[in-house]
Amino acid sequence: MQQQQRLEQGFGRSLALLVACTLCLAVARAEARAPADMLSRPAPDFALPAAAGSNVRLSEYLGQPVVLSFWSSRCGRCAAQLAALDRLYATYHSSGLVVFGVSVEDDPQRALDYAHAHQTSFPLLLDGAKSVSRAFEIGVLPTTVLIDRGGVVRYMHSDDRPNDPSYVAQIRALLDDRLIPP
């Protein structure tokens, strides 16, 4: 994974040049993949700035279950989704649950305004270039991605029912994974 990450981040350009041919196939395959194929795969790593606070790199949260919720100011149901996640976060934060809202907004100012208007106790991240939503193959909003302690995508939801018992059960299942890292 280290190597993989490093290739993807620091070395991206040179690798792209050198292995363009090789990767063409892989990229073509990735694009053709349905979002459901994200399941059971390692979540693509990313680093994004937050509307308030420090930058966030997903791979630094290996060992903790992570919920990503993709939102936009134009999405009517996203506010309710974020509010519901905020309640879940309040309940499970102390057990190690990590939640990030990821904006899918062209206009950074709009995203910031929205973030300030909808204060959450978890960080709202700004993905102006939409690279993260592309990497996670987000088609509809709101979409919520549940990642386990090992960094693998376990569940994806394109609805706004975070209070649904099955949804809570999934989060609890991720938390219930018994290995507690330092």
Added chain:
Amino acid sequence: MNFPKATHSPMNTMMHRLLRSLWPLLLASLAVPALAADAAPAAPAAVPPPTAPAAAVPATTPAGDAAAAPATADSDAGAATRSLDEQIQGLKKDVVDLNKDLFMLEEDLLFPANTQVAVFVSMDVGDFFALDSITLKIDNHDVSNYLYTPREVSALLKGGVQRLYVGNLKAGPHELVALFNGKGPHDRYYRRADSIRFTKGVGAKYLELKITDYQRAQQPEFEIKDWD
């Protein structure tokens, strides 16, 4: 009567058992106080020993020593455990070596020395500058845009030097431009650019972006060093 004649005192037996079973517990934990010592300034055992103390040195595991693990009672089992541990240690070493060879293959293959250029980042003190991101351009092409998390900034402040970018360049003259973003003095947004012209020769080229505090001006300083 179904039972042998009870001639002993339950109290005495139980008390003795209690004493006997507690001394080992006390001493076992005494031996490794760090087990109970999460916040000890420097706790003794970095790793719990993977095997029972070696039976090969009986003198060092006195029979009366409470700390001897149950496994030592059975020397065959102890030997088996040790041999499995030895085997696993050897296997782990093979994996470390293999991983190293794979790492070297990757770099030789993707960034051979005659075209390799690597850009490193170091940061000293950081009282006047909180690093947020660095954008690198080589010969006017964006080659890296890296966001720093608090953990990475802290790794830099402890003396780590990040190999931010590795790529390939032809021999000859080139230009590197680095854009530093972050918070400067008084928490103000701070953006600075620095550039360097360098010549790529036959060997790998290393450049270092150095962020230092300039005490007298109470300002950060940015410097690009060409390691020749």
Added chain:
Amino acid sequence: MSPRCSGVVLALLVALAASPAAHAARKSDPDKLPSIKVQDLHYGEVLFQFYSGEEFQALTELEAFSQWQRMPHHAHDADLLAGGLYLELGMHNEAGVRFARLLTSDVPVGVRNRAWFYLAKIWYQRGYYDRAEDAISHIEGQLPEELEGELVNLLVNALMRQQRYDDAIAQLRGYHGSPVWMAYAGFNLGVALVRANRLAEADPILTRVGTLSSNSAELLNLRDKANLALGFAYLQADQASPARVALERVRLNGQYSSRALLGDGWARSSLGDYRGALTPWLELRKRSLLDPAVQESFLAVPFAYAKLNAGEQAAENYETALKSFADESDQLDGSIAHIHEGHMLDDLLGEDKDARYGWNWQLKALPDTPQSHFLYSILADNDFQAGLKNYRDMAFMAGTLRKWDDSMDAFAAMIDARKRAYAERLPKVEALLETNGLTRMRDARAGVGAQLDAVETGNDVAALGTPEERSQWAHIAQLEEQLQAMPPGLDREETRDKVRLLKGVLYWQLDAAFKGRSYQEQRALRDIDDSLEELQNRWVRLQQARGSVLANTEDFSGRIAALAERVRSTRERLSQASEQQNQYLEGVAESELQAQKQRLDAYALQARFALADIYDRAADDTNGNAKPAGAAAPAPEQAPAPEQAPSQTPATTVPGAK
């Protein structure tokens, strides 16, 4: 020890290896470790990975950069760091090799001291206490303050493990260190004195540790432990009153409270206060039956009732104990069967047992299933935790290799693409090289150069004229020839004058421009030379490439194929070793459960004895053979020494106890 701590230790290990000047200048911010003066960029990169928590990447880079000789200034630091990282990976052998490399005289004494220190730790952990002591004796002068306390602690423990209590006491007398290490030293000293049968001297020392005021959970635990140790030392010396004083200082919510409650009950009973003994024991009996102290309380409660002449209650409570022990024993059987079915690690680790959780992980909680809750006692067992970590390390390594497997395909494809590109371009390259173009151009350049030299030497000003000038010059020459053929006479003289004039004007013109033109030509030649040189370089590279690319790609092909094979076979070995480790861990767990079962069986046997005794007496009573009240149990002085009743004390619960 806690992973967090080991990280700090390692960090110190790295930081302190640096030049003292580097951190002398730094501010004393506790969050910032002293930074080190990095002289090789690649060593800095290794530290960056290490400080970012990517230990395996740090180790990989450390080994690779060493092999590439990119860290010439940090050879010692690299060995020290590698040793520490191998130690954390449970690889004592390799760690020992690395530390041992630093024991030569050309290594600075500070680095050498740390190497001896870590070697001592390795020997201690492996049970070679004499070697640990020997390694410590090689340390010259003082270690840095951060390590000094730990060093003394290590030495004292090594001495006590060898039952050399007097030596340990000598080391600890007069020890001064940080408050935390002082507390540990006090505790160790107290225990050493107790073990050396010097309880009177131990009392004030253990009492001091047992009454220290602190908010730290660690020191509060140590305080409890000191009180427990002192209490039991007095109990063993048949001094119940001072024992009670110490035991009552143990916190009720701490991890030692069960044992303290049990001991307090025994202290009260030995003072004859059986009613008072019931208070801690009944409290204790409400707790989880997994705790051996709680199991004992199931026997202690009816014992006290019997002493109080409450035969009926005593019998009832023995019956309750028998029932509880039997239930617990059945559950243990279920757990053992569950382990036999091979479910243990699945239960313990969950579905994601091969996912990556970082370098230092520890199993701290168990799933709440009936099968696994008996395993709580083995969580405290270092061997088991180390074995579990071995299992997880291997799973992490297998995961790393699996990812490389994917990369290997990409690498192989890359080399294929290079080979194809080479094959496609080769004919063109061959054709080009065969034209001998470079030689021809060089020859042409030489010709032009010689011509220009001749022109300059001969001062042939016309040679550099414009085409028009040269045509005029040629025309004049032609006219001069024709003049020769003319019959002498006035016309010829007149014409010759005109030609001479024309020629003179033209020559003047050519001569005036010659210098400038010559310079222009020379400059043009230099440009040609530059281009020729560039061409020559490319030509040589092309020639070299024609030969080497193939060899180079073949070399990579070979490396890739060999590594792919190593990845495959190593993954296979990892999977086999994991299975063996799994079986080993199951074995450890099973013997632990068996030991628990034996202990319960022994308690049950004892309960049956006592019960039978009570019933016998009750029968005697009804037969009119009344015995004095309170004699449900024979008097202590009639009892044989406990060593003569081995069946009552399963050896596995008290290994090697005297």
